[in-house]
Amino acid sequence: MASVELHSLVKRFGSFVAVDDVSLKIDHGQLVCLLGPSGCGKTTTLRLIAGFLEPSDGEIRVGDRVVSSKSRTLPPEQRNMSMIFQSYALWPHMTVAENIVYGLRLRKMDRDSIAKKLAAILATTKLEPLAQRYPGELSGGQQQRVALARALIVGPETLLLDEPLSNLDANLREEMRFEIRRLHDEYRYTTVYVTHDQSEAMTTADLIAVMNAGKIDQLGAPEDIYARPESEFVARFIGAANVIKGTARDATHVEFAGTTLEVVGARLTAGQSAPVAIRQHEIQLSTHVPTAAPNTLKAVVTRQVYLGMNRDYMVETSDGTSLRVTTPTETAVEKGSEVWLTLPPERCRALSR
Amino acid sequence: MTTSSPAARPRIDWTRPVLWLFAAVLVLLILLPLSWLAVYAFTDKNRHPTLANFVTLFSNPDFLDPLLTTAIIATTSALICCIVAAPISWLVSRTDMPGRQTIRALVTASFVTPPFLGAVAWELLAAPNSGLLNQLYRLFAGEDADALFNIYSMTGIIFVISCYTFPFVFVLVANALDTMPGELEDASAILGGNAWTTARRVTIPLALPALVAGALIAFLQAMTLFGSPAILALPAGFHTMTTKIWSLFQYPPKLELAAAAAVPLLVLTILLLQGQKALLGRRGYSVIGGKYGAPRRVELRGWRWAALGFCLLVLLNPVFLPYLALLNAAFSPNATTLVTPSTATLHNIVFVFTELSSTQLALKNTVILGTATATIGTILALVIAYVTTRKVIAGHRVLGFLATAPVAVPGIVLGVGLFLSYTRPPFVLYGTLWILLLAFLTINLPSAYQQLQAAFTTIHPELEEASRILGATRLQALRQITAPLLRTGLIATWCFIFIGVMRELSAAIVLFTSQTKVLSVLIYDLNEGGDLAAIAVLGIAMLVITFAVVLAVNQIPMSGGNAGARLRNG
Numbered sequence: 001m002a003s004v005e006l007h008s009l010v011k012r013f014g015s016f017v018a019v020d021d022v023s024l025k026i027d028h029g030q031l032v033c034l035l036g037p038s039g040c041g042k043t044t045t046l047r048l049i050a051g052f053l054e055p056s057d058g059e060i061r062v063g064d065r066v067v068s069s070k071s072r073t074l075p076p077e078q079r080n081m082s083m084i085f086q087s088y089a090l091w092p093h094m095t096v097a098e099n100i101v102y103g104l105r106l107r108k109m110d111r112d113s114i115a116k117k118l119a120a121i122l123a124t125t126k127l128e129p130l131a132q133r134y135p136g137e138l139s140g141g142q143q144q145r146v147a148l149a150r151a152l153i154v155g156p157e158t159l160l161l162d163e164p165l166s167n168l169d170a171n172l173r174e175e176m177r178f179e180i181r182r183l184h185d186e187y188r189y190t191t192v193y194v195t196h197d198q199s200e201a202m203t204t205a206d207l208i209a210v211m212n213a214g215k216i217d218q219l220g221a222p223e224d225i226y227a228r229p230e231s232e233f234v235a236r237f238i239g240a241a242n243v244i245k246g247t248a249r250d251a252t253h254v255e256f257a258g259t260t261l262e263v264v265g266a267r268l269t270a271g272q273s274a275p276v277a278i279r280q281h282e283i284q285l286s287t288h289v290p291t292a293a294p295n296t297l298k299a300v301v302t303r304q305v306y307l308g309m310n311r312d313y314m315v316e317t318s319d320g321t322s323l324r325v326t327t328p329t330e331t332a333v334e335k336g337s338e339v340w341l342t343l344p345p346e347r348c349r350a351l352s353r
Numbered sequence: 354m355t356t357s358s359p360a361a362r363p364r365i366d367w368t369r370p371v372l373w374l375f376a377a378v379l380v381l382l383i384l385l386p387l388s389w390l391a392v393y394a395f396t397d398k399n400r401h402p403t404l405a406n407f408v409t410l411f412s413n414p415d416f417l418d419p420l421l422t423t424a425i426i427a428t429t430s431a432l433i434c435c436i437v438a439a440p441i442s443w444l445v446s447r448t449d450m451p452g453r454q455t456i457r458a459l460v461t462a463s464f465v466t467p468p469f470l471g472a473v474a475w476e477l478l479a480a481p482n483s484g485l486l487n488q489l490y491r492l493f494a495g496e497d498a499d500a501l502f503n504i505y506s507m508t509g510i511i512f513v514i515s516c517y518t519f520p521f522v523f524v525l526v527a528n529a530l531d532t533m534p535g536e537l538e539d540a541s542a543i544l545g546g547n548a549w550t551t552a553r554r555v556t557i558p559l560a561l562p563a564l565v566a567g568a569l570i571a572f573l574q575a576m577t578l579f580g581s582p583a584i585l586a587l588p589a590g591f592h593t594m595t596t597k598i599w600s601l602f603q604y605p606p607k608l609e610l611a612a613a614a615a616v617p618l619l620v621l622t623i624l625l626l627q628g629q630k631a632l633l634g635r636r637g638y639s640v641i642g643g644k645y646g647a648p649r650r651v652e653l654r655g656w657r658w659a660a661l662g663f664c665l666l667v668l669l670n671p672v673f674l675p676y677l678a679l680l681n682a683a684f685s686p687n688a689t690t691l692v693t694p695s696t697a698t699l700h701n702i703v704f705v706f707t708e709l710s711s712t713q714l715a716l717k718n719t720v721i722l723g724t725a726t727a728t729i730g731t732i733l734a735l736v737i738a739y740v741t742t743r744k745v746i747a748g749h750r751v752l753g754f755l756a757t758a759p760v761a762v763p764g765i766v767l768g769v770g771l772f773l774s775y776t777r778p779p780f781v782l783y784g785t786l787w788i789l790l791l792a793f794l795t796i797n798l799p800s801a802y803q804q805l806q807a808a809f810t811t812i813h814p815e816l817e818e819a820s821r822i823l824g825a826t827r828l829q830a831l832r833q834i835t836a837p838l839l840r841t842g843l844i845a846t847w848c849f850i851f852i853g854v855m856r857e858l859s860a861a862i863v864l865f866t867s868q869t870k871v872l873s874v875l876i877y878d879l880n881e882g883g884d885l886a887a888i889a890v891l892g893i894a895m896l897v898i899t900f901a902v903v904l905a906v907n908q909i910p911m912s913g914g915n916a917g918a919r920l921r922n923g
Contacts, residue, residue: 052821077825082822085818087813087815089815090819103824106823106824106829
């Protein structure tokens with residue numbers, strides 16, 4: 001087993017740069033999520049790691065061996081990896097059992113060992129009663145588990161997952177998230193997981209690499225990414241934060257809509273424009289002037305929706321910026337009313353990009 | 354749970370060299386004959402560049418008349434095909450007419466009937482003196498009455514060609530109507546359009562591109578057909594372009610003129626196919642988006658049986674009458690006498706299969722060529738379809754284009770091109786079965802390729818990738834995953850090529866020699882000798898094999914209902 005390292009990886013399709021100078025080190029046994037909107041290059045990166053694509057530049061190492069470089073790319077079958085595909089890619093002409101043991105047969109393993117391993121993986125994935133069925137006779141969740149079993153039984157050094165849950169319905173998706181994490185903890189493969197769903201990434205990953213336009217925008221633990229976004233893109237993509245555009249007054253203060261906000265995060269340079277992120281449920285909304293609280297400003301309610309668990313407000317500040325605010329259901333304010341917003345300084349994150 | 358990597362040391366990847374080899378074969382197959390065609394068309398006997406061939410072609414009445422005849426035949430047939438096929442396809446696809454499936458099957462039957470066989474059958478029915486229909490007429494009108502029908506005439510040719518060309522229009526229009534979502538009509542109805550308005554404003558405009566495209570294809574077929582005009586026009590003493598080209602190969606051969614005469618056919622075919630593609634591919638007319646329900650059927654009420662009667666009456670001409678005439682000829686001592694239980698004989702059948710010396714040879718040649726062409730063609734089409742759908746090598750688009758290009762080369766044009774290419778060193782293939790193999794391969798490649806490409810696109814590439822990542826090489830993945838999934842498609846393709854070879858006449862007619870006669874050429878020869886009973890026996894045998902294959906293939910899931918649509922008429 002080994003780590004996976006991407007060094008300045010580039011992939012071009014004609015003039016389009018799908019993966020743009022990506023470097024990433026995934027330690028042995030770690031689960032890394034490539035997270036980003038469609039078209040950000042995450043699947044291309046995964047397919048480069050798998051060997052289905054050849055890099056235009058840079059290299060990929062597994063342990064101390066170079067598996068992909070501009071000059072030479074090891075074909076996928078010689079990489080000792082496994083992959084779970086978005087479509088599951090179960091072979092419709094083979095039974096569940098035949099699908100699962102395919103990789104072992106290719107490795108010329110003897111009959112008894114195959115049977116033993118098959119029994120073990122069927123038990124782990126709760127597929128015993130379905131072993132002789134064909135994939136067409138299974139539900140989406142069962143197909144997903146067969147795909148998992150087929151990928152895991154060969155004991156790969158590296159496991160690759162390409163949006164594995166996107167074809168499942170909401171309930172099952174949540175259940176399978178934990179299942180994937182549980183299996184990862186049990187077997188400890190080096191895992192690369194591609195998804196566009198941030199909560200999927202949050203529950204499964206040790207490290208999240210948020211990708212945008214072919215580059216890794218921010219790399220960090222789920223908590224880092226959520227609580228300490230560095231760029232406007234990450235702040236917006238993870239948890240749909242408000243981003244306000246102010247002007248820096250000094251390293252920790254920003255002028256915005258006639259007030260001065262105290263912020264944390266990136267060090268600012270006076271006079272420069274400064275984007276600041278704050279999440280909708282961290283803004284406090286009140287109908288009267290808050291006493292002695294820093295970072296308050298006036299706004300007008302432009303929309304109010306009752307969502308059951310809470311209320312969702314759209315408010316407009318004096319300079320015309322729209323902010324989204326989530327409050328408990330008790331605070332009911334009519335559309336058109338004036339309100340005061342409090343933006344707690346420790347929640348206002350100045351962004352570097 | 355650790356197992357070692359299945360392949361420790363890298364091996365040479367043979368895939369690319371193999372693929373380039375296939376590309377080279379394709380280029381040779383298609384570009385070589387067309388190049389020689391161009392060389393001959395634009396040079397004189399000493400290979401000096403000249404346009405004299407074209408001057409002769411467009412000034413000598415010997416060539417102008419066939420050109421005009423061909424234009425008249427093609428235009429009229431295309432028109433008739435549309436007039437007949439449009440109502441039938443609407444009735445079958447959009448109404449509650451009884452027996453819709455039967456009508457579809459009967460149209461498919463006329464589709465797969467080789468046109469030259471249909472022409473011979475109509476000789477049996479409507480030759481001025483001996484034709485069965487004319488005999489019947491004289492029973493009422495008196496012994497000395499003039500013939501009611503004369504199949505050896507322009508009208509006769511147009512009629513017979515239309516009989517076996519209208520299915521092309523039918524397939525396209527019925528397919529357009531089948532896939533047209535019922536909601537589009539419902540949307541018009543809910544906005545206040547009555548049945549007639551809806552048909553006029555929605556249904557007909559949506560089906561129109563398919564109808565026009567069908568008309569172009571019908572025109573093309575009528576223009577490039579060799580068998581029917583050769584059988585019906587030559588006795589009547591006039592030529593079409595295809596028969597004229599063929600006659601230029603008779604002694605003394607005028608190869609330069611033949612090549613030049615093939616050029617207009619080739620150019621027109623390419624133009625018409627482009628027109629058809631533009632019509633069917635136009636974005637505005639393709640049905641877009643969403644999920645749609647099955648179309649609603651128009652209730653014909655009291656007209657249901659009248660509609661069925663109309664369809665059956667039309668199908669009398671391409672199916673019932675000719676088949677009856679063939680059956681009659683096969684079992685009658687005299688091809689143009691109605692058989693009775695007392696005169697019924699098996700003599701013709703015995704004669705054809707035991708005494709007629711050329712039958713054995715032609716059958717043997719046909720089976721050899723059919724098997725070889727089907728096998729090689731399927732493999733070729735398989736590899737090209739794989740390359741183009743999986744985008745394995747750079748330039749895969751060129752390969753796909755080359756594989757479909759022969760569609761635009763009429764059989765007789767290809768025949769001329771191959772003749773010119775392979776009667777000279779280093780490839781002296783004329784007089785061998787090889788040249789026929791090349792012709793049949795080229796002719797059948799486009800449909801085989803399209804069929805397998807469609808099959809490939811139903812197989813998700815991730816199915817192969819899953820096998821690769823688990824340790825299979827490209828070839829292992831192809832053998833263990835792709836091949837089994839493609840099996841039905843492969844069998845169907847093989848069968849269709851086999852049938853295609855059996856019915857091909859227009860290229861074979863310029864390429865055969867006495868030792869390389871095939872079944873279709875034999876039938877043509879027997880017609881020249883007036884041996885209609887033997888033709889009937891061979892023709893029925895040919896039809897039985899064809900129907901058996903089409904039926905069998907239709908039983909296999911995956912290879913759709915209008916399998917006949919992929920056949921190409923020779």
